[in-house]
Amino acid sequence: MTTLLTVDSLSKSFRGVHAIRDASFDVTAGKVHGIIGPNGAGKTTLFNLISGLLEPTSGTVSLNGKDISALPPYARTQLGMARTFQNIRLFSEMTVIENVLTGMHIQLHTPFWRTLVPFAGAEEKQAKAKAAELLELVGLADKALTRSASLAYGEQRRLEIARALASDPKILLLDEPAAGMNPLETQDLAVLLKKLNERGITLLLVEHDMRFVMDLCDQITVLNFGKVIAEGEPAEIRSNSAVIEAYLGPKVAERLLKEASA
Amino acid sequence: MAEWLDDFFFTYETLIHGIGVHGLLALSMYCVMAVGQLSLGQAAFMGLGAYTGALLTLKLGLPFYVVLPASAFVPALIALLIGGPTLRLSGVYLAISTVGLGEVLRVIYINFESLTGGALGLSGIPMKASVSLIYALLLIALIMFWAVGRSRIGRAMEAMREDEVAAGVMGINVPVYKLGALIVSAMLAGIAGCLAAHSSSFIGPNEYGFETAVTILSFALLGGIGTPLAPVLGALVLTALPEVLRPLADFRLVINGMIIVVAILFLPRGVLPLRLRRSA
Numbered sequence: 182m183t184t185l186l187t188v189d190s191l192s193k194s195f196r197g198v199h200a201i202r203d204a205s206f207d208v209t210a211g212k213v214h215g216i217i218g219p220n221g222a223g224k225t226t227l228f229n230l231i232s233g234l235l236e237p238t239s240g241t242v243s244l245n246g247k248d249i250s251a252l253p254p255y256a257r258t259q260l261g262m263a264r265t266f267q268n269i270r271l272f273s274e275m276t277v278i279e280n281v282l283t284g285m286h287i288q289l290h291t292p293f294w295r296t297l298v299p300f301a302g303a304e305e306k307q308a309k310a311k312a313a314e315l316l317e318l319v320g321l322a323d324k325a326l327t328r329s330a331s332l333a334y335g336e337q338r339r340l341e342i343a344r345a346l347a348s349d350p351k352i353l354l355l356d357e358p359a360a361g362m363n364p365l366e367t368q369d370l371a372v373l374l375k376k377l378n379e380r381g382i383t384l385l386l387v388e389h390d391m392r393f394v395m396d397l398c399d400q401i402t403v404l405n406f407g408k409v410i411a412e413g414e415p416a417e418i419r420s421n422s423a424v425i426e427a428y429l430g431p432k433v434a435e436r437l438l439k440e441a442s443a
Numbered sequence: 444m445a446e447w448l449d450d451f452f453f454t455y456e457t458l459i460h461g462i463g464v465h466g467l468l469a470l471s472m473y474c475v476m477a478v479g480q481l482s483l484g485q486a487a488f489m490g491l492g493a494y495t496g497a498l499l500t501l502k503l504g505l506p507f508y509v510v511l512p513a514s515a516f517v518p519a520l521i522a523l524l525i526g527g528p529t530l531r532l533s534g535v536y537l538a539i540s541t542v543g544l545g546e547v548l549r550v551i552y553i554n555f556e557s558l559t560g561g562a563l564g565l566s567g568i569p570m571k572a573s574v575s576l577i578y579a580l581l582l583i584a585l586i587m588f589w590a591v592g593r594s595r596i597g598r599a600m601e602a603m604r605e606d607e608v609a610a611g612v613m614g615i616n617v618p619v620y621k622l623g624a625l626i627v628s629a630m631l632a633g634i635a636g637c638l639a640a641h642s643s644s645f646i647g648p649n650e651y652g653f654e655t656a657v658t659i660l661s662f663a664l665l666g667g668i669g670t671p672l673a674p675v676l677g678a679l680v681l682t683a684l685p686e687v688l689r690p691l692a693d694f695r696l697v698i699n700g701m702i703i704v705v706a707i708l709f710l711p712r713g714v715l716p717l718r719l720r721r722s723a
């Protein structure tokens with residue numbers, strides 16, 4: 182049970198708004214870790230802090246024991262972190278396979294001068310083969326040459342996952358991967374994520390769909406108003422009074438807990 | 444036949460030189476815009492190349508094959524120096540700060556009279572830039588942009604142009620790419636400036652100001668930036684247009700301006716809106 186990602190007393194304020202307050206938790210290697218919380222709890226802010234799009238006001242983020250708090254996003258990717266976005270951010274003019282190849286950027290090293298010689302080298306060929314494999318994995322093999330903007334919504338989400346996987350990450354951050362998907366698509370997504378986890382990729386995901394989270398995650402961290410209010414396995418979280426209160430308000434929480442103990 | 448060609452060539456020599464030089468400038472603009480940046484400093488880099496080239500030829504009498512690389516090197520050095528602080532800016536802010544560079548240089552050219560000839564500029568520059576040299580360089584630059592554009596580097600550049608944040612998350616070293624693009628664009632503009640100086644025999648401090656910067660930008664706006672050929676086509680159209688419209692006499696600038704406005708309104712992605720194809 183080695184810790185892959187450590188978030189230590191992380192805080193972020195935007196002027197007066199404390200979006201994240203003193204959040205700490207560990208993500209164990211090889212696990213699926215979920216972050217849940219009501220709207221505005223700070224989940225996306227937390228993700229942006231972990232992936233380097235935002236700088237924390239205080240606290241640290243470490244990957245494999247190395248403090249990465251000051252590193253720009255591209256350097257974190259080089260250390261084995263990849264992410265998807267809540268509001269899909271594909272390179273929409275590019276074809277589907279070009280998006281995946283862009284995700285492979287850190288693995289490609291063809292020097293500048295070599296690109297001047299016509300007929301791409303072996304590296305580009307290998308990259309294309311690997312990209313095709315990833316598209317196969319997410320079920321987009323037949324769309325490789327389609328312009329990515331013309332994909333259906335669920336397909337765009339899966340392409341984002343394939344693009345993130347292209348960098349061979351140790352940990353994959355998924356920001357609301359099931360958002361806007363129908364139940365069937367959500368099911369397929371859960372199957373895909375389980376498959377990735379079996380391949381040894383640690384997953385950290387933010388999600389609203391409770392069934393999806395409870396079903397998939399080994400460990401859950403609950404945020405409310407930027408604070409970690411609970412942490413544990415799905416079963417513990419489901420019966421945690423603070424969590425129920427955060428979602429449903431104190432009155433309902435009290436009633437539910439009474440019913441449960443009766 | 445040959446006589447007819449000679450005649451044509453003699454009449455339009457300036458124009459033919461101009462199109463080639465502007466093509467190089469358009470590529471220099473393309474290089475910056477290809478990574479999603481907007482610079483109005485290309486005229487300033489061109490001026491640096493022109494003055495460097497002219498001075499090395501006139502004062503030191505160096506051969507052209509030394510002068511030309513030197514006039515690429517000096518703007519590249521300046522791009523490296525200003526790149527650090529300015530590339531943190533984006534959008535119009537970068538554009539405005541690069542306008543500043545042009546103005547600073549203009550004042551230096553005017554006041555450093557002993558070296559630059561002040562407001563009178565430098566004249567008597569030998570005509571060393573032949574048409575074949577200009578077009579050979581343009582062709583080489585085009586092919587290089589095309590080849591690089593098809594590679595992983597071109598892919599990274601296009602990714603930055605589309606979504607800089609996502610490109611960074613993909614592991615693309617965004618600041619390094621931006622700086623690299625600015626330096627290459629400065630080299631190209633410097634070469635274009637040097638060629639222009641050695642094909643018109645005169646350069647002055649006011650040739651590389653804001654107006655020229657906007658003209659260079661309009662090459663890329665009119666042509667588009669989907670492929671490297673597009674801005675060169677834009678340069679061709681915008682350089683040849685005033686000549687084609689010559690019969691309209693005083694109205695030609697009005698028509699010229701109208702064509703640009705109409706093109707930008709109705710062809711927002713340029714007259715050549717294609718995208719660079721990568722075999723995949």
